[in-house]
Amino acid sequence: MARAAVLGATGYLGGELLRLLAGHPELEVTHAVSKSQAGRPVADVLPNLAGQYEGLVFEADGSDVDADVAFLAQPAGEAMQVVPGLLERGIRAIDLGPDYRLPDPAQYARVYKHPHADPDHLAEAVYGLPEFCRSRVPGARLISNPGCYPTAANLAIKPLIDAGIVVRASGIVCDAKSGVSGAGRKPSLKTSFCEVTENFSAYSILDHRHVPEVLRVSRIEESEFSFTAQLLPLDRGILETIYFRATGIGSAEDLLAVYRKAYADEPFLRLYPAKQVPDLRAVTRTNFCDIGVHYDAKTGRAVVISAIDNLVKGAAGQAIQNMNLSLRFAETAGLL
């Protein structure tokens, strides 16, 4: 069995990693690091895991863990403090946070409002969206796990751009909705139950930190892309409704064919028959990205819907998928 360390193990991403890794056939979690819960048994803090991590106790300090791979599920700015040490000690690092997603340290500083502490490893980091970079993952020491919104967006948009069927002058609209777990476990008024239940609201309109990941991967310009993030009154799931004008296709079937070709052998992409719509229920607690298409041939208007679980394909599940590729396990191990 390979040995894994999870840093930031009591946040929602860390807890989801532990939940998924409990059933992994090739890997065991040997270190769970949590500053706030150090010294407590895992099952005390995460009772749904009782019986699955006997003897594992949260540790305070992740700087000297010994493992084959480390999952970094910490707030922005923390992974870049520990990655150099991990790499030096020969531990593969998979960062679920944003520290290594943007290759340019100046852009990182603009978006995240603090300087990058480890610019030396930025170029080396592989942006781990396996559907587009599978061959680069196995050799990588450092994998940057994509953001949740960009995962759903790029899986829907990049094949369209690659196929050349988007009328780019008309722009692409991505209206995104996410469950509250995407905001993390730290209490705040915005994520308090009474503020969220029976409510719905937008945030970071035209200005979301995840947008650069979409522009970069799908190779589109900011002027072509309008993105709104919105908070759904539910725990987990992201659904993005994507609008564009299509050219060069004659039917919804043609639109679907673009995806069928792009994702012919993908284990985690599910394409819906034209006019059928994915919903969040179908992807919750799975590593699937479900895609459905609509097209009005008379006017060229197209709508694509992309749905994932933000904690799984949008974070912990994709991180495990990357780990599987990295350690040359079956790509779906622990995920199906």
Added chain:
Amino acid sequence: MARAAVLGATGYLGGELLRLLAGHPELEVTHAVSKSQAGRPVADVLPNLAGQYEGLVFEADGSDVDADVAFLAQPAGEAMQVVPGLLERGIRAIDLGPDYRLPDPAQYARVYKHPHADPDHLAEAVYGLPEFCRSRVPGARLISNPGCYPTAANLAIKPLIDAGIVVRASGIVCDAKSGVSGAGRKPSLKTSFCEVTENFSAYSILDHRHVPEVLRVSRIEESEFSFTAQLLPLDRGILETIYFRATGIGSAEDLLAVYRKAYADEPFLRLYPAKQVPDLRAVTRTNFCDIGVHYDAKTGRAVVISAIDNLVKGAAGQAIQNMNLSLRFAETAGLL
């Protein structure tokens, strides 16, 4: 006191009419018609109204009610059966359903899949979105209350079109989300609790029955307008996120100024300072439509958010607003 009849009084729209009319200073409900609950006291069926409608009992038949005004809150196709009789007996009719919203009976038949039973009164019906037709309401015998989605959409879009600031070639996207009460009270699997909670899904993509109301009022073409309806896991409220390219303005303030001018004296429109976002909580159980704007001057991308309560400004509240205008009461009577 004027006398009102409510037909379809035990659906969600009818119940909301009764709730709001209980506090109206100028009008009392003298007839509540419900086939399914005929013979039962109102407070037995709608316990939240206990103490407010002593002695009022649901009636089975609305064809011979005696009142000054009748609110028709029935399923599509039923109002057109009773409107001719009401008008003949001198009773003003306010239809909350779709029967009189489209002026062309052929278009009605295409959209609603059955022929129109009362084409003679279609031309006479006033489309009651008071912000755009206030002067025509007082004299009208028949008022067609707008659909919930078109109310939020037209209040956001028509001022933009009138001001000429939309780059129409790029199209307008309206990504709409609604609470479940918009689907009515009749049980169905799609609106069952376990199917809706922790879920989110789209329906009627590029093909919603309400779209013709938007095209007609805001004077845009179908090819210019992409509309998606989506089901939020909550009871009431509609929020629409509207995307377009703007021309002829230099800032979000300029965009806001378009609305300030259009809605200078409107009692039920609330405009948010630029970059502030309306949410559903702020409009729930009110007759307000809240509008917020975002604009990126560098690229021309604009986003407008429009929020209403689908049962109030989207239905029962707007119907009372129309009734107030029709009977020359204060427009806000019973609504503030």
Added chain:
Amino acid sequence: MARAAVLGATGYLGGELLRLLAGHPELEVTHAVSKSQAGRPVADVLPNLAGQYEGLVFEADGSDVDADVAFLAQPAGEAMQVVPGLLERGIRAIDLGPDYRLPDPAQYARVYKHPHADPDHLAEAVYGLPEFCRSRVPGARLISNPGCYPTAANLAIKPLIDAGIVVRASGIVCDAKSGVSGAGRKPSLKTSFCEVTENFSAYSILDHRHVPEVLRVSRIEESEFSFTAQLLPLDRGILETIYFRATGIGSAEDLLAVYRKAYADEPFLRLYPAKQVPDLRAVTRTNFCDIGVHYDAKTGRAVVISAIDNLVKGAAGQAIQNMNLSLRFAETAGLL
């Protein structure tokens, strides 16, 4: 118009006071005090009140407000700091917190873990459950508004004890469930959306701070009363399921008769026919307490259900009811 000050105006209780008082015919809010939001217009912070409190700005300091009555909606321990000053300046005080609910300062200190700062006024405070103390309110300078759980409990239990139909040796069980707004607006992990949604949990089992209010008002012993508080995944409402053995009655009708006699002329008590059950929907956003009864004559087992809105009859509505009595307005003014 009488003038009111609201202290703690941006918590959930304070916000509910403002919402309800906006429609009060005899009283206007002249001061809204909030340390955290001082200087901001009310409608900015509470957008659902936009248009209703033009010109009213939150103030930082409530110590020198000038008004006829002050509503104190602050955390435990704060009201007792300002009450002496208010009374000295001739302002009637209605405290929605726990500071003046227990007459013995030593008991207060045991329950709330800090000494009482104003023991001199404890004896003077009237415990404002109007159904049981109506005559004492008008002359009172200081009214202590009951806790939310005890309001629902005492309205259900006291008539039973007074009628002598409870087999006290078997004890009374009160299984109480509350919406999350009862926990206040301060963010915490326990009231975060992702912890509450799709969850249900108990707290303060056999040890809730509100129990002494029930024992005192209903005149029962701690050994006779088992109380559990539980958190419902919803915003507002309290429902209590109360179990006991009855003696001296022969039917559910006899049990109902106990309440009919006790509440013959009460404007805010609604009694359900035997075997019908109140639910939270029926009382939400109202000042009603709904009561329903079940009785098995064969075995003497009885179940009573009591439902209120924790923010209305359990807090702000009852405070207004007390204020109406205190200032000799109609008891239901602003509440029906």
Added chain:
Amino acid sequence: MARAAVLGATGYLGGELLRLLAGHPELEVTHAVSKSQAGRPVADVLPNLAGQYEGLVFEADGSDVDADVAFLAQPAGEAMQVVPGLLERGIRAIDLGPDYRLPDPAQYARVYKHPHADPDHLAEAVYGLPEFCRSRVPGARLISNPGCYPTAANLAIKPLIDAGIVVRASGIVCDAKSGVSGAGRKPSLKTSFCEVTENFSAYSILDHRHVPEVLRVSRIEESEFSFTAQLLPLDRGILETIYFRATGIGSAEDLLAVYRKAYADEPFLRLYPAKQVPDLRAVTRTNFCDIGVHYDAKTGRAVVISAIDNLVKGAAGQAIQNMNLSLRFAETAGLL
């Protein structure tokens, strides 16, 4: 691999069986029977199972399935129509419905309002609560899976009765709360989203069909047991708050010791340290029953909380646990 048939495969219980069995190491589902969805592929109807049941199509008729074991997840009254035929053909039957839970056909007829169609097999059926009947399961041809409420109740109550620590004259109160999935998938107004969200209500007070299962298993009298069922605004989970007077114990630890002894080697019982409370989150999507205890030594009042997932330990999970025992697989196979 053993072969299983699932009858009633598109209800919530059937869907949960399919979800859980997809990961079972010893058994494959060879027949999925659903009248309403006959002819459709499983993954079309249950998209969350896409990729897991390739080629499996719903069948209309379960009367001639060929398998080693049949799970019957149908409405009350349907299993008893097919059980005789299954047994005749040598197929073990596990009934998730109520048809074989009560040994007396007259009692069945009284409770379920229709006569029993297969009284001959009632005596043979093993009531499959493995914690209390483990040895009887392996040889059984017909297993009656317990009701969801009785599972949580008996696991909490029977050890107390067996240990003789309940003051029976004071009675036992079981205040039960369930998620909406317990009501099944058939649409009804009571389980419509808008009726359930932000609501909470009781039903079947003192009169629930599941009570006889508790009386029989825990060996208590109806006069000693007060049971209320209540509907939580959430999808899945049952939490029961159980009140009684204890005798012969001195502390909460003593109370806990009763359970520790009863459940020393149970794989699916988790006991919480005294004063810690189980919640629904910890058991959701697991086959665990979590139990927590509270005791006030001064007065003898005791409270026990029991939590399960109604669809797992309360239905499909327990059915698989029984099947594992019946076919002599590891008891936890497919469940941990």
